Amino acid sequence: MAIGGMLNANPLATRSTSAVVKAGDLKLLTYNSGPLQDLILSARHRLQNLMVVSFYETEPTPPLNSLESVPSSSEDCFKGTRCDAKTEKGQHAFVEHETWFDKTENALLWLIGHPGCGKTITSLSLANHLEHRQKPPDRPATVLLYFCDDKVNRQKDAIGVLTGLILQILHRHRSMIRYVRKVHKYVKVLLTSRPVLGELHPSDAPPGCQLSIDENQPGYSEDLQTYIRHRVDDLSRRRDWAPDIKAFLLDALCSNANQTFLWIHTVIESLENTLLASIQDLRDIISTVPPDLEAIYMDFVTGISPNYQAVASKLLKLLLASERPLQLDEINISFTISSHHDNAEDVARACQTSIRHTLQGILGPFIRISESTVSLVHQSVKDFLLRDRYHGEKFPAMLSISEGEAALEMASACIRYLQLDDFSTDISASTDVESSSEVSGADCESPTTDLIGGLWDEEEQALGMGKLFRESGFADPETWQTLETKYKFYDYAALNWTKHFALCEASASSQLREAATALIDVENWNCYNWLQRYWADPSTHGDSNPADFHPIVAAAYFGLPETVVGLLESIDRTDPTLDRALFFASQQGHLRVVSALLQAGADPNAESRESQRALAAAAEHGHLGCVIALVTDDRTDLNGRGGKFGRTALSYACSNGHREIVKELLTRAECRVDQADYKGLTPFIHAVKGGYLSIARTLARRPDVDINHRDKEGRTALSWAAEYGMDEVVKCLLNMRRIDPNVADENRKSPLSWAAGNGRAETVDILMRNKRINKASIDKNKRGAISWACAGGHPNALRVLLKHECPGVDDRDVDGWTPLAWAVQQDRSDVVEALLATGKVDIEGRDDSGLTALFWAAGYGHLPVVRALLREGANPRAMNHAGKMLIEVASSLPNVRREILDELNRHIEEMAPTGSS
Structure with a gap:
């Protein structure tokens, strides 16, 4: 029953319903139906005082639990890094000059320096400065620090970086559930690297963002000397050295102005270990330290x-x-x-x-x-x-x-x-898994174990591998933790042996190759055991685990070409196992294995996991070499569709931003560039949704690409970009000559309405400035951009629409709801105020049930909206169809909010009596 009916029959109260639901009534529960909206509003009213204070898990789950801690240097190693801003002129002057932190946009600051120049120390110091920097109340900031480690593969790629940053956010803000719909408007990125990174990716860096911190920078020497003073002060205090020794050290170290932070650190470490501390002793130590890092390391070698x-x-x-x-x-x-x-x-x-x-x-x-x-x-x-x-x-x-x-x-x-x-x-x-002394001595400590999550996806369960591996208790985290305590090297060996062997397979002895081949034969327990540990690790989760673990499939998956060639001698060339091996080799990017399998007769068009093909797998994961090898094979169907949604290799390459693969595929005359998948999404739409502008531009220049193509939902590339708030993409699309910015979806909802309904204020502004945009467009439910902005509770998007004189401020939709009614429902007093400020809204307008906005606000229990409406002149004496005033109806209920009654009574008292002069 509609709330309007409830307000007339039993004001501001809800009725109990029968437990029996008639089949004919199910249509009332369709998306956005009136009765369903009523149910939602009733629930909100009853639960209005319920608050989630904090909600979080005590232990991280995948992928966060796959992170491994990187051992930091000792506390002494970074003494002196927490300098105040005035001692860091080189770095902070640049930051202040370029207003990197204060820019009202995303910004990158890239510090470049050679090994040992102090990138780590600078990063720590700058992070400390930003943490303690006074922040405006309206612009709070969170400083996150992440060090990539070349020794930890999971911590040197983009996924690892983002996962680590997310984990830091969750550790700092356990109650993030309250802000799940909020995002930071701007992100500032500080990147430190060696010069070679900038040389390898010169086009990826925005102009003017790179700063060398060790090449004739005026602040570098001063920062180095500040670091020296801090370290010498600390060392002198702990050793109780006389002032003359301290002065000598400062002079001796500061005079080496051309040295690096790492060189100074090495000298300090040598001074830390000395048992003799006369000036001559210290002079001898400093004089014997080689002048550069390479010489220092050579000196270490000769000392062995x-x-x-x-x-x-x-x-x-x-x-x-x-x-x-x-x-x-x-x-x-x-x-x-x-x-x-x-x-x-x-x-x-x-x-x-x-x-x-x-x-x-x-x-x-x-x-x-x-x-x-x-x-x-x-x-x-x-x-x-x-x-x-x-x-x-x-x-x-x-x-x-x-x-x-x-x-x-x-x-x-x-x-x-x-x-x-x-x-x-x-x-x-095994039942006898008590802790043992596999390694004796005081230094033998157990490594920290990863939590173990779910292992198998639906396809693996269907093929029986999940059942095979679940028959034991190996997947149980407690069981594995106990076993790992006993076998301390097993975890590392199981997770990493294939990576190491792939790098040295060609030079390995025949005995080692035979042993490796035995370890990928699931018929023996040695293989079975390590595979369980491998698949149990969160980093191996996903859609890449081979369900049928034949030795040659395993060798292909792990990239062991010599082993694959050896196994080919005993396999029939028509065996479909070769096709599965080719798929996984392509997916993992093992070019030599792919070439060997193609030469052996593996079918590149065979469908493997979820009907996906080798070419699509290689394109999806960005393996250009494998793509070239596959498309060079005359048997490969370039346009073969596979996977759940019937996508081609070009589709996958576009959605993942693999530009070089896209270029390679487009050079093939047989490539169908505009072929849609089962959802109706073309490669162009996938490129746009991924935000890959260069790929989108490349495709848009081709006459055989329809940039206004509508998918199965009737959505265009511009519609998707507008919904997601992809401002740069929207600008790019609007600049395309063939673009139609008003193509609506199956419900006749325009890109403008999609942007407004999702609160994309900047996107709305971009669209409204385009002369081709139809500001008055409405969908099947007669709802326009303003209606959608109000229904989403987005005041900024609404203000932009009003600024550009978008029509529909007081228009009714098919249900008789105006934008004001939607704003009231969302409990957004700011949206209500923005609408009423236009002077175009009838504040006493009644909907199809005969109720005003004030009736609805009171019924929802939305006190801020009630106050906003009353401030703008809403009539507290308004009556419903039954002739009862709102205050009378509200007062008759036992659970009405006292504050709302007080507001209504106060405004009634302030009104002059009817008929008075």
Whole structure:
């Protein structure tokens, strides 16, 4: 029953309904139907005092729980980084000069510097400055800090960065559920990098945003000396050094004005460790430190005892190859394990009793040990060790390390560990999983384990793999955590061995290749066990897990071309397994595997997961080389549609912004550029929805592309861009000669109404300034842009519409609702005030049920709207069809808001009596 009827029959009260619903009444529950709106409003009225104070999970879930902590430097390492603004003239003067932080738009500041120049310190200092910067009340800001780590693959791409930033936001604001519909209007990005990044992507950076922090910048030397003073002050205070020694150190270090932050840090570390502290002793230390980083590292190398050079080489290879900082237990096991060990106990007995002491004694300043984690002290160490320019005879084991050799060392350790007898049975079924001393010594600590989420998607369940792997208790987080405590290297080995082996497969011994092949054969337990751990990790979730894990499919998936070639010798060339292998190799971007499988006869048009094809998979994930290999094959259908929605390779490339792949596909004459998917979306629409302007422009220039194409919902590219508030895209589309900005959807809703209904004020302004826009357009329900802006509760969008004299301020829709009625429903007093300020709204207008806006506002319990209406002259003595005044109706109810009655009574008392002079 409509609320208007309720107000007349039983004012401001709701009625109970029968539990039986007639089939004919189901049509009343269609989207946006009147009865459904009434139900929503009734619920809102009853729950108006319910408030969500805070809602959050105590533990992160995927993908946030896949983040791994990056060990920070010790506290002493960053002493002196929290400088006030006046000591950081180089950086802060630039920020103030360019008004980066105060720009009323998204902004990027890109600091460029060579290794060791202080990018990290500058970032920390600037973050601290921004955190404590006084912020205007109307412009609160949140400062987020994220350091990419080349040693952690998950923390050096865009997805990892965004995930890390989101996690920081959630940690700081647990009650974000209250602001789920709010977004920051502007985002300021501070990027620090080496110069090579700017050279590789020069066109991606906006002009004027790059700043070199170590090339003749006037503030750099001053900041360096400030850092020196802070470190020397702290060291002198802790060592109780005399003023003359402190003065000597300041003079000696500050005189090296051409040095870097990392060089100064190295000198300070040497001073920290000295037991002699006369001026001559300190002078000797400073004079013996080499003048640059490369010389420092060479000095470290020459300082390693000849007796430990082979050991040092092996340890460095493990650290260089590691996908993330290693736990002390992990590097201990990987360093120790050999082909002679049969089980975990054998390895434990052979491990170093104090690996921390071993690492510090042999590698010394090359490494940083933080709690139970070890890593290289700086990225420049990795650059130094892997640089292919040393051919000295004195330390050949140390100076001939290559990336492949490092990968081979780690791959060998991982494969040997996964092949131990402990894992030749179902380890999850073991009942004796008590914590053991696999690695002895005080330094042996368990690594932190990831939470384990759901493993299998619907397709894998249908194919039976999910059931196979669920038969054990392995997916249970507690079970895995207990097992991981016992087998401390298993987690790392299971998650990373394929990555390491892929880098060194060609140089691996035949024995290691055979062992690797056995580890991708699901028929044996050693494979079965590590696969369970692999798929349980949140980082492997998604649509890429092969359901039919045949060895050649696994080899293709993990990018092992030599293994694939070896397995091809025993497989029938007509076996459909080859087609599945080709699909996953294409999806993962393994070009050599794709080429080998195509040559072996794999069908590039075979449908695999969700009917998707190899070419579409490669295009979707941005693997240009695989795309070229596939389209070069004469058998490949360039326009083959697949997946849930029948999309082509071009469609996927456009929606993911892969420009080079789009260009490659467009060079093929047979490419159907405007082919729509099952939803009616063309590649052009996908490019627009993704915000990829360069691709959209490329497609729009082609005469065979309809830029006004309507999808199955009747939506055009402009309609989607307007809804999402993609201002730059909207501008681009409006500048296209062939664009029709008024093409409406199946409900005759225009792009302007879509923008207004979603509160896209800037987009509305862009559209309204275009002379071709039909401001008066209405949809099937006779609703225009103003109606939609009010229904969404968007005052800014409404003000823009009113500024441009958009019609429809007091127009009724098919249900008799005016924009004012929609604003009242949304409890938006600001929208109500904006409408009434036009002077074009009949504040006493009655809807089809005979009620005024004030009746509705009181009925909803919307006190701010009631006050706004009364301020603008709404009549509190208005009556309904039954001849009863609102105050009379409201007073008869036991649960009406007292404040509303008070407002009504006050305004009635202020009104002059009827008929008085």
